[in-house]
Amino acid sequence: MIAENQARTGTCRRASKDYREPVRPYRRDVWTRTIVDHVSARAPELRNSLAVDPHREITLVVKICLDWSISRLQGTLTIEDIDRLQAVLASWAGDGIGIDTVLHGVHEGFRAGMDLMFAQRRSTTSDEVRAVTGAVLELLRVVTATVGKSYVREYRALAIEHQVGVHTLTSALLRGRPTSTMATTFGALVAERYHVLAVSMPSHPDEENPDLNGQVVARRKLRRVQAALALHTRAAPLSLLSVDGGTILVPCAAGDTDTLTDELVEKLSTAAQVPLRVATVVADAADVPVAVGHAHELLDTADQLGRAPGVYRFEELALQYQLTRPGEARDRLAGQLAVLDDHPELLETLRAHIGTGLRRQATAKLLHLHPNTVDYRLRRVGELTGLDPSSSTGLWYLRSAMIARAGTSCEPR
Structure with missing residues (x-):
């Protein structure tokens, strides 16, 4: 040249x-x-x-x-x-x-x-x-x-070396086998406790744009999230992320509050340019492998229930989490709604009525129905299932059955 x-x-x-x-x-x-x-x-x-x-x-x-x-x-x-x-x-x-x-x-x-x-x-x-x-x-x-x-x-070259080191240390933590020697080698410290974040990262709208390369858009989204995570200077997070989400480990410090985790997720959502859904638990370093499993199960529960993007903690979804655990009790509970499979309009009305906080007028407006039609459909639900939506006991069982049904519907067949 x-x-x-x-x-x-x-x-x-x-x-x-x-x-x-x-x-x-x-x-x-x-x-x-x-x-x-x-x-x-x-x-x-x-x-x-x-x-x-x-x-x-x-x-x-x-x-x-x-x-x-x-x-x-x-x-x-x-x-x-x-x-x-x-x-x-x-x-x-x-x-x-x-x-x-x-x-x-x-x-x-x-x-x-x-x-x-x-x-x-x-x-x-x-x-x-x-x-x-x-x-x-x-x-x-x-x-x-x-x-x-x-x-x-x-x-x-340094970035690749650092990335390999962080990946190795994170993998060791997730397997429950971190060592001080490994942490020192990669210039990191193993904290006593971690905020364990299970992350669901939805597709960016441009990933579906036929005029753009969806894979490139997805990789750029991931890089923006990783860059924002690297700027979290209060504590150096460890992460294993793909374009669909993954796991983030944030070291706990004295005086930590839920607000700090919420702020971090908000920053990551801004970087991704899509709202993230995150489930978080706190665990000692030795218990991280179990905590990661719990966090992702909690995230699955939020996904199954169609919860909005945001941060979810165990105490917020404890009942829903328990109702979606595999077992005979869950299957029997979910089975109580099987009679509505041939009447999808009844199931839709029940779901909407629960979602609107049992407000008859709001349910009718949401479904573009007359309020009397809503009343009729709810009576039919009671007749078919044997659970009266107008009674506290019947409504409690119906809500529980819908949660259990959400847990079974997402399992592989």
């Missing part, structure tokens, strides 16, 4: 004879020292960030760039130096030096280098100005791109 640019632009051919003559070693050394001193003085944050040998590392980068510029002007350009530069920059990224710090140092180095190149001549022609400026701008482009690529590659 560099050689092609050189051949295409012909910049080197426009350079004067003086620029194409070899630069003596002593002059290169003087220029190198001058640029290094300038960068060290004008970009102290870079110098202070290099923990091993700042002077040597800055000198190495300056020599690479200076040699590139001189070779570029003299028509003897090779790309090996850029490979060396990329290796140095990758190590800086790995050491945690900010890319803005590096780029500031690069720009200060170019400023000093330009001054030196023009100062070597008492007068310069327009061709010489174009030659030097073209070489410097091309080098700046190459170096800036190299910095960006080096940092992206290094951060991507």
Whole structure:
């Protein structure tokens, strides 16, 4: 690419004879020292960030760039130096030096280098100005791109390493086998207690858009949620998530309230751009595997009952949870509504009446019926099931039967 640019632009051919003559070693050394001193003085944050040998590392980068510029002007350009530069920059990224710090140092180095190149001549022609400026701008482009690529590659590698570590630690917690050694290795701490969140993440509307790639939209939704989760600075959550949901473990702290979990779920819903349905329980680290099972069963209960998105806790759905547990009692209770299978309008009316809080007028409005029709259908429910919706006992059994029926309807056949 560099050689092609050189051949295409012909910049080197426009350079004067003086620029194409070899630069003596002593002059290169003087220029190198001058640029290094300038960068060290004008970009102290870079110098202070290099923990091993700042002077040597800055000198190495300056020599690479200076040699590139001189070779570029003299028509003897090779790309090996850029490979060396990329290796140095990758190590800086790995050491945690900010890319803005590096780029500031690069720009200060170019400023000093330009001054030196023009100062070597008492007068310069327009061709010489174009030659030097073209070489410097091309080098700046190459170096800036190299910095960006080096940092992206290094951060991507670090992110993958961190992701693997977090995944391993989370999996160990879910299996009940976390170790302090594992946590230390991955730079995390195993908390004494966790908020265990079972998460249901619905599809984003754009996933069904025929003009868009639904899988890409879903992955972007997941990445937004993971990014929002990473910004939860109060405690570092662990998670195993897919585009449909999953499990999140949030370390408990003294003084935690339900509000904190609600706020986190609200932030994640905002990031996903769809409302999440979440069930949460609290458990000791050793009990996380059992708690995860309970949380997801509680989430299934909320799903089966058609509950709205939001956060659900065990005490809110304890009765519903118990009624949907597999067993003969649940099956018998759910079976009391079997006689309504041939009368779907009666089952719909009963469900709507319970959903409106037993308000006759509201039920009629919801179903677009006359209130007398609602009364008739509820009487028919009582006649067929033997459970009178107008009595407290009959209504209690009917509501329980509907909950139990929701539990059986979602089981695999």
